Amino acid sequence: MSVEAREARQPWILLAPAISAVTLLLLVPLIFIVVYSFWLRTATGADQVGFYLDNWQEALTDRFYRDILFSTLRIAAITTVVCALMGYPAAYFIARSRGNKVILLLLLMLPFWISYIIRTMSWINILGVSGALNTLLMSVGIIGEPINMLYNETTVILGLVHFLLPFMVLNVFVSLDGIDTNLEDAANSLGATKWQSFIQVTLPLSLPGLAAGGLLCFVLGAGTYITPLVLGGPRDAMFANLVFEAIITQLNWPLGSALSLMLLVVLGALVMIYNRYLGMAQLMKGLG
Amino acid sequence: MSTVILDKIVKRFGTFTAVHPTNLEIPEGTFLTLLGPSGCGKTTNLRMIAGLLDPTEGEIRIGGKSVNNVPIHKRNLGIVFQNYALFPHKSVADNVAFGLKYRNIPSSEIPGRVQKALDLVQLPDVGDRYPKALSGGQQQRIALARAIVIEPDVLLLDEPLSALDANLREDMRVELKRIQDQIGVTTVFVTHDQSEALAMSDQIVVMSAGRVEQVGTPEEVYNRPASEFVANFLGASNIIEGKCTGKDAETAALDVPVFGKVPVPADKAPHVSEGAAKLVLRAEKLLLMPQGADTTGMVTSEAVVETVDYQGQTVRYFIRAGDRQFQAINMIDGHPFAEGTTVTVGFRPIDCAGLPG
Ligand SMILES: Nc1ncnc2c1ncn2[C@@H]1O[C@H](COP(=O)(O)OP(=O)(O)O)[C@@H](O)[C@H]1O
Ligand SMILES: [Mg+2]
Numbered sequence: 234m235s236v237e238a239r240e241a242r243q244p245w246i247l248l249a250p251a252i253s254a255v256t257l258l259l260l261v262p263l264i265f266i267v268v269y270s271f272w273l274r275t276a277t278g279a280d281q282v283g284f285y286l287d288n289w290q291e292a293l294t295d296r297f298y299r300d301i302l303f304s305t306l307r308i309a310a311i312t313t314v315v316c317a318l319m320g321y322p323a324a325y326f327i328a329r330s331r332g333n334k335v336i337l338l339l340l341l342m343l344p345f346w347i348s349y350i351i352r353t354m355s356w357i358n359i360l361g362v363s364g365a366l367n368t369l370l371m372s373v374g375i376i377g378e379p380i381n382m383l384y385n386e387t388t389v390i391l392g393l394v395h396f397l398l399p400f401m402v403l404n405v406f407v408s409l410d411g412i413d414t415n416l417e418d419a420a421n422s423l424g425a426t427k428w429q430s431f432i433q434v435t436l437p438l439s440l441p442g443l444a445a446g447g448l449l450c451f452v453l454g455a456g457t458y459i460t461p462l463v464l465g466g467p468r469d470a471m472f473a474n475l476v477f478e479a480i481i482t483q484l485n486w487p488l489g490s491a492l493s494l495m496l497l498v499v500l501g502a503l504v505m506i507y508n509r510y511l512g513m514a515q516l517m518k519g520l521g
Numbered sequence: 522m523s524t525v526i527l528d529k530i531v532k533r534f535g536t537f538t539a540v541h542p543t544n545l546e547i548p549e550g551t552f553l554t555l556l557g558p559s560g561c562g563k564t565t566n567l568r569m570i571a572g573l574l575d576p577t578e579g580e581i582r583i584g585g586k587s588v589n590n591v592p593i594h595k596r597n598l599g600i601v602f603q604n605y606a607l608f609p610h611k612s613v614a615d616n617v618a619f620g621l622k623y624r625n626i627p628s629s630e631i632p633g634r635v636q637k638a639l640d641l642v643q644l645p646d647v648g649d650r651y652p653k654a655l656s657g658g659q660q661q662r663i664a665l666a667r668a669i670v671i672e673p674d675v676l677l678l679d680e681p682l683s684a685l686d687a688n689l690r691e692d693m694r695v696e697l698k699r700i701q702d703q704i705g706v707t708t709v710f711v712t713h714d715q716s717e718a719l720a721m722s723d724q725i726v727v728m729s730a731g732r733v734e735q736v737g738t739p740e741e742v743y744n745r746p747a748s749e750f751v752a753n754f755l756g757a758s759n760i761i762e763g764k765c766t767g768k769d770a771e772t773a774a775l776d777v778p779v780f781g782k783v784p785v786p787a788d789k790a791p792h793v794s795e796g797a798a799k800l801v802l803r804a805e806k807l808l809l810m811p812q813g814a815d816t817t818g819m820v821t822s823e824a825v826v827e828t829v830d831y832q833g834q835t836v837r838y839f840i841r842a843g844d845r846q847f848q849a850i851n852m853i854d855g856h857p858f859a860e861g862t863t864v865t866v867g868f869r870p871i872d873c874a875g876l877p878g
Contacts (some may be wrong), residue, residue, distance in 0.1 A: 416606050416608060418593075418606070419600065421593045422572075422599070424595075424623030433619075
C-alpha cells in the first residue's frame, strides 16, 4: 500500500470506534424513536405498528403541549441569561487571576463530584418550610411563620442556574483565557479606559465562548426534567416532564416519541442558528 | 514629544526587587535603548513609564509633570508590543484608527490620518484587511502605525523586532529608525540584542540584574565600557587582570600577563588608578598574523591557534598564549589559520580600555 493510501485510511481507522459508538448509541435509538412516533397506541394498551399521524397531530395541535413548550423555552432562556450575567464576571476573574487558576477551576468543578439530583434536592433543605433559610429568618425574628419558598418557577430557575452555571463559566473562561492581555493594555495605551477596552476588545473576542456557554445552558436547561420534578410545583412541568409522563407513566411510547422529537427539532434548529451565526462570525476573520 | 525622567525608581514584586534605584533622563526626541540580558528589568522599566505598572518608589516625569497618578489612558503614549497586540477582530484601518476615536478629532479627519500613518509605514493598501492576513513584518508595521498615529509624547517599544526573522529584522531596524527620525518622537526601545542597540540608538542604557551599568552613546558604551559586564555584553571581550603602574593625563600604563606593558589612553580608563586594574581587549581588535609580520605600533605575543570557528567573512579563533586562552574575531580574505598553527597575535593599545581591578 502506498504512503498516500495509508495516510488516507488512517483517519478512518482512528475514527472508527467513535463512529460506531455514535451510530449504535445515538443514531440507531433515534431511528427507533422516529419509527415509534408513527405507531399508534390503542385503547387496550398495545402498540399498533403502522404509519399513523395521530401522535404528531396531537403533539402539534394541542394547546397544552404548545404552552408548555413555550414556557420551557422561556425558563431555559431566563436561566441562560442569569448564567451569563453571573458566569461572565466569575470567568473573567478566574482568567485574569495570577497563578491559582487551576485551583479556582477545580473549585468550579467540585460540585460535579456530587450527583446532580442530590445537588438539586439540597435546595429543599435550604428553602423548605423547615429549611435553613426559614429557620434563620425565624430565629432572627424577621418572620414569625415559615414562608413557602419552594415549588415555583423561581426555584426551578434557581436549580437550573445552580446546575448550569459551571458550564457557562468554563466556556467563557476558555475564550477569555485565550485572549492576549496585551490587547487590553494596547487599547488602554491608545486612550481607552478599562471599561472601554473591555467593551471594545475583550467582550467581542470572548463572544464565541459566551455563545457556546449560552447554547449549552439553553439546550441542557430546556431538556431537563429532574429540576422541575424536584423543585417545581404541579404547574411548573417542563417539556421533558411531558415526555417522561407519556413514556414512563402512561407507557405511551408513540406519543412520547413524537413529543421528544418535537423538542429535538426545536433545539436542533437552535443549534443550527448558532452554527450559522458562528459561520458569519468567521467572516470577521481572526476570531478563529 | 517630551523629556522623560525616572527619579529614583524602584520596583519590587513581593520581596523580589526587579528594578533597583534607577535615575534616568531621556531628552526630548532621543532614541534611547534599554539593553540587557533577559530578566534584567527592561520590560519592567518600560511598563512603569507606560503606566502599566506602578513604581514601588520614586517618581516618573514626562514633559516636566509627574505621571505617577496619571492612568495609562491619559498618558498619551504609543506602545508597540513584542507580539504586536493588534486587535484581531478589527480591520487594519480600524486598528490604526482606534486611538484617534478617544481623542477630540473630527471623525471626518480620521480616515485621512489613518492613511497617512499607513503611508508612513509603507503599507498604504492594507487598510481593509484583517491582521491575520498580514505577515509578521507587516503586522509589526501596523502596530507601529497604530502607536504613532495618535502623535504620542513618547514611543515605547518592547523588543519589537525579536519575533521577526533575521533578514526582516535588519530591514525593520532601518525602517524604524527612519520613521523615528522623521517624526522626532522621544523613543524608548527595549532589546537584548546589542547589534540592534548599537545600530539604532542615540543613547544606550546597559542594564544588568535591575541596575543600570552604563549610560552613553553607542560609541561610548562600545569603546569605553564602564564595567566588565558591559565589555562582555557588547560583543566578545578578553578581560585581562593586571596592574596599573602609573597614570598621567595621556595614558594609563597597564601591565598585564602575556602581553606586558600596554599604554591605554587615559580617557578610556577613567576609573583606573595605580594598583590592580583590568585590560579590556575586544576580540575584534586582537589580530592574528603570520610569524614575522610587521607589528609596528602593536603589543604582541606568540600564540597557538586552538579552535577555528569559520563564519564566512569573519573567523572566530580561540588561541593560547602563555597559560591563557584568548578570543579573537578577525576579518579574512582567503584561508583562516589552521588549528595548531603558531602565529603572532597583536593589538594596538589605543583600541583597549581599562577597568579598575
Ligand atoms: N508581575 C511580576 N511578578 C513577579 N516578578 C516579575 C513580574 N514581572 C517581572 N518579574 C520579574 O522581574 C524581573 C525583570 O523582568 P522583566 O522586566 O520582564 O525583564 P526583561 O524585560 O529585561 O527580560 C524578572 O526576574 C521577572 O521574573
Ligand atoms: Mg522583556
